Amino acid sequence: MRTVSELLDAHQRDPTRLLQLLRDVQAASGQWLPPRVLTEVANGLGLPRAHVEGVAGFYAFLHLEPVGRFRVLVSDNITDVFAGSHDTLRAFSERLHVEPGHVRTDGVVSLDRTSCTGLCDQPPAILVNGRAISRVVGERLDAVVACIEAGTPVDRWPEALLHVDEGIRQRGPVLSSRLAPGAALRRVLEQGHDARTKTLEAARLRGRGGAGFPVVTKWETCRTAPGDSVVVCNADEGEPGTFKDRVLLATCADLVVEGMTVAAHCTQATTGFIYLRGEYTFLEGHLRGVLERRRREGLLGQGILGERGFDFDIDLHLGAGAYVCGEETALIESLEGKRGVPRHRPPFPVTNGYLGRPTIVNNVETYADVAVVFANGVEAWSALGTEKSTGSKLLSVAGDVERPGVYEVPWGVTLRDVLALAGGVDARAVQVSGPSGELVAPFEFDRRLCFEDLACAGAIAVFGPRRDLLEVALNFARFFAHESCGFCTPCRVGTHVAARSLSKLQQGRGSSVELTELETLAHLLRDTSHCGLGVMAPNAYRHWLRKFPEDVRRRLSASFEPSFDVEAALMNGRHEGARR
Amino acid sequence: MSRPRFTLDGVPVEFDEGQTLIEAARAAHTYIPFLCAHPDFPAHGSCRVCTVLVNGRPMAACTTRAAAGLTVESQTPSLHADRQALVQMLLVEGNHFCPGCEKSGGCTLQTLGTDLGVTSAGFAHESPQRPVDASHPDLLLDFNRCILCELCVRASADVDHKHVFALSGRGLHKHLIVNAESGRLADTGMSVDDVAARVCPVGVILKKRVGFSTPIGQRPHDVAPPRTQVEGKEEP
Numbered sequence: 001m002r003t004v005s006e007l008l009d010a011h012q013r014d015p016t017r018l019l020q021l022l023r024d025v026q027a028a029s030g031q032w033l034p035p036r037v038l039t040e041v042a043n044g045l046g047l048p049r050a051h052v053e054g055v056a057g058f059y060a061f062l063h064l065e066p067v068g069r070f071r072v073l074v075s076d077n078i079t080d081v082f083a084g085s086h087d088t089l090r091a092f093s094e095r096l097h098v099e100p101g102h103v104r105t106d107g108v109v110s111l112d113r114t115s116c117t118g119l120c121d122q123p124p125a126i127l128v129n130g131r132a133i134s135r136v137v138g139e140r141l142d143a144v145v146a147c148i149e150a151g152t153p154v155d156r157w158p159e160a161l162l163h164v165d166e167g168i169r170q171r172g173p174v175l176s177s178r179l180a181p182g183a184a185l186r187r188v189l190e191q192g193h194d195a196r197t198k199t200l201e202a203a204r205l206r207g208r209g210g211a212g213f214p215v216v217t218k219w220e221t222c223r224t225a226p227g228d229s230v231v232v233c234n235a236d237e238g239e240p241g242t243f244k245d246r247v248l249l250a251t252c253a254d255l256v257v258e259g260m261t262v263a264a265h266c267t268q269a270t271t272g273f274i275y276l277r278g279e280y281t282f283l284e285g286h287l288r289g290v291l292e293r294r295r296r297e298g299l300l301g302q303g304i305l306g307e308r309g310f311d312f313d314i315d316l317h318l319g320a321g322a323y324v325c326g327e328e329t330a331l332i333e334s335l336e337g338k339r340g341v342p343r344h345r346p347p348f349p350v351t352n353g354y355l356g357r358p359t360i361v362n363n364v365e366t367y368a369d370v371a372v373v374f375a376n377g378v379e380a381w382s383a384l385g386t387e388k389s390t391g392s393k394l395l396s397v398a399g400d401v402e403r404p405g406v407y408e409v410p411w412g413v414t415l416r417d418v419l420a421l422a423g424g425v426d427a428r429a430v431q432v433s434g435p436s437g438e439l440v441a442p443f444e445f446d447r448r449l450c451f452e453d454l455a456c457a458g459a460i461a462v463f464g465p466r467r468d469l470l471e472v473a474l475n476f477a478r479f480f481a482h483e484s485c486g487f488c489t490p491c492r493v494g495t496h497v498a499a500r501s502l503s504k505l506q507q508g509r510g511s512s513v514e515l516t517e518l519e520t521l522a523h524l525l526r527d528t529s530h531c532g533l534g535v536m537a538p539n540a541y542r543h544w545l546r547k548f549p550e551d552v553r554r555r556l557s558a559s560f561e562p563s564f565d566v567e568a569a570l571m572n573g574r575h576e577g578a579r580r
Numbered sequence: 581m582s583r584p585r586f587t588l589d590g591v592p593v594e595f596d597e598g599q600t601l602i603e604a605a606r607a608a609h610t611y612i613p614f615l616c617a618h619p620d621f622p623a624h625g626s627c628r629v630c631t632v633l634v635n636g637r638p639m640a641a642c643t644t645r646a647a648a649g650l651t652v653e654s655q656t657p658s659l660h661a662d663r664q665a666l667v668q669m670l671l672v673e674g675n676h677f678c679p680g681c682e683k684s685g686g687c688t689l690q691t692l693g694t695d696l697g698v699t700s701a702g703f704a705h706e707s708p709q710r711p712v713d714a715s716h717p718d719l720l721l722d723f724n725r726c727i728l729c730e731l732c733v734r735a736s737a738d739v740d741h742k743h744v745f746a747l748s749g750r751g752l753h754k755h756l757i758v759n760a761e762s763g764r765l766a767d768t769g770m771s772v773d774d775v776a777a778r779v780c781p782v783g784v785i786l787k788k789r790v791g792f793s794t795p796i797g798q799r800p801h802d803v804a805p806p807r808t809q810v811e812g813k814e815e816p
Binding site: 035036038039048049050051053054056057058064322339344481482483484485486487488489490492493494495496497500517520523524527528529530563 | 623625626627628629631638640643658661662665666669670672673703704706727728737743744745746747748749750751752753754757758759760761763
């Protein structure tokens with residue numbers, strides 16, 4: 001086991017590596033960060049101790065209190081819940097003798113819930129010491145319990161238990177690409193700057209992370225901004241229900257890295273980062289291997305492909321359980337080793353990003369698309385899709401479908417087509433783009449997936465005829481409350497109040513008072529939040545309220561009821577009294 | 581050449597290049613309600629109370645740069661309701677008992693609430709458990725009243741160069757911490773003479789042995805509440 005001092009040296013005592021260092025220190029000091037360790041880290045980096053503690057306290061996977069030697073986290077994503085994750089949690093609780101949210105008295109195991117782990121196609125999923133494990137029911141659940149009770153370190157668990165399915169159901173130009181490493185780069189080097197820009201313009205490629213910003217505009221602004229550019233790949237795939245980046249990184253990592261290297265050439269960047277969500281730690285070894293191989297092949301490092309002055313390398317950073325870090329400025333803060341709090345904009349990252357340098361942040365899929373565009377040519381690319389949404393889109397389809405997994409479809413397909421592909425024809429609702437996206441009702445299933453109509457960052461969560469959409473809304477609202485960074489008042493408090501109102505509705509105690517409160521909160525969050533998380537948070541319930549009025553009406557009680565049960569509250573007192 | 585100007589609620593406001601909306605309004609003696617903003621520190625933008633409509637779009641006046649020709653609206657019924665809700669949220673998130681608080685009459689949150697006509701909590705109280713820190717010989721920290729504006733964090737780091745305060749946790753669990761392994765203020769470099777000791781807009785950082793020394797009617801905000809400080813005229 002390496003000492004804190006050795007780990008400090010391994011990270012060059014560089015304060016921007018604080019988050020990476022804390023992850024390593026925690027792994028080396030028994031899965032949590034005792035107070036004296038934080039002091040040692042702070043002293044080693046020359047940072048105020050309170051700053052280090054503040055950073056450690058921000059991330060869900062860093063612990064300031066003792067946790068078990070085995071830390072079991074059960075995914076709370078709604079499709080995992082519908083696939084039985086609550087039963088899985090209960091089974092662990094009973095068989096491992098530990099309450100959720102607690103550590104077993106012998107310190108061997110702790111149990112809790114976590115936000116979506118990105119294994120929605122193989123539910124219910126869990127994380128054990130950061131390692132993702134799929135389909136934890138039946139024999140697989142027995143095996144996990146046995147491994148924990150036997151004290152076997154997670155990396156020595158049976159291969160079959162740690163295996164994550166590839167999950168590809170339909171391939172298009174990206175997933176079927178057999179591009180030789182370096183092939184797209186060579187094309188890029190053959191073209192001059194103007195031709196490259198023309199290619200990107202003609203391809204009309206738009207970012208795949210959700211906002212759909214034109215790639216060429218972002219890259220050109222970055223290239224012309226003063227300072228050394230930085231290329232960042234946003235692999236913090238945190239939107240519940242999304243797992244297509246997991247599949248891309250597992251099966252097409254070369255394509256992604258190739259796209260990043262193209263971006264580096266176009267923006268004259270020398271520094272690159274992949275920011276990988278902590279839940280995907282199981283991909284770390286694979287990705288480091290790909291980066292190392294590409295260095296050996298002359299596709300990363302000094303003088304790429306023998307081109308003088310084409311120097312670019314990529315560092316892999318891991319997150320630690322913070323959805324908000326998917327927001328690009330929060331991601332940059334996290335890359336700098338800080339709390340993942342979104343920055344004020346303007347200035348935008350494209351001129352003032354990582355350490356104040358011009359920075360492009362693009363989604364994993366965007367970079368893969370870039371490589372495909374340059375390799376296969378613009379015509380092949382724009383033959384697919386619509387006028388304003390060219391090419392293909394990767395969809396993560398999960399929930400009540402016969403064939404969950406990743407589907408690469410041309411932009412412009414209808415939601416009905418997607419449901420037919422995946423075998424979810426009796427859906428009563430579909431959540432498109434995750435909790436921050438839109439709940440789509442059957443009367444809208446002919447809407448097309450494209451920026452012109454129903455934009456989609458990747459998640460398609462399908463809810464069958466028996467599903468309770470209020471449970472969905474409540475789950476999403478709790479997700480936002482859990483993931484709010486807490487910087488601004490409306491999001492910090494408002495997301496929590498919204499979840500409580502929905503919870504009251506679910507208990508059958510809600511009335512028009514709660515509906516009014518939810519509408520007020522939706523307005524307040526949209527107008528006054530600091531970043532997109534707060535602005536989007538009311539999407540958890542807004543569409544349900546609007547599109548399923550019958551559903552809503554059935555959940556209302558006739559008159560106002562207090563938020564607490566007086567009898568239950570008194571019962572506690574009576575018990576206390578009787579005990580004495 | 582005349583200075584550039586924008587309109588605030590229909591009234592022209594001149595500004596200097598680089599000024600934010602709230603700075604320009606302040607210089608023009610026009611009050612935009614605020615909490616976490618402080619004239620001596622860079623904008624923070626966390627409380628969102630100063631949200632205004634800029635050409636119809638809601639923006640925080642403390643972080644938005646003034647630009648010529650902007651149409652800014654601050655006194656609208658909708659923004660007023662938003663501000664009331666934000667103050668209510670801050671009130672229910674902590675534990676605020678104004679009648680027993682040493683900062684009463686000098687508390688920006690209290691005065692803003694009064695100014696906005698906040699007469700109820702509006703939301704259910706969170707009633708969090710937040711022990712006070714009385715370890716320091718000259719100062720008391722009552723975390724129950726913290727509104728997470730980070731003025732003490734910024735003052736201690738940027739002015740006192742001590743980094744006594746920071747924030748930890750996130751969401752509703754976000755909280756103020758001090759720079760000591762023990763977690764006690766006494767074990768930090770904090771001094772009663774620090775700027776950080778007198779910058780708190782609410783009643784978290786308090787000097788010991790001086791509470792309630794000013795009679796009601798003569799307390800700071802009895803004499804000059806923030807609105808009057810900006811508008812530069814006496815209360816009637």
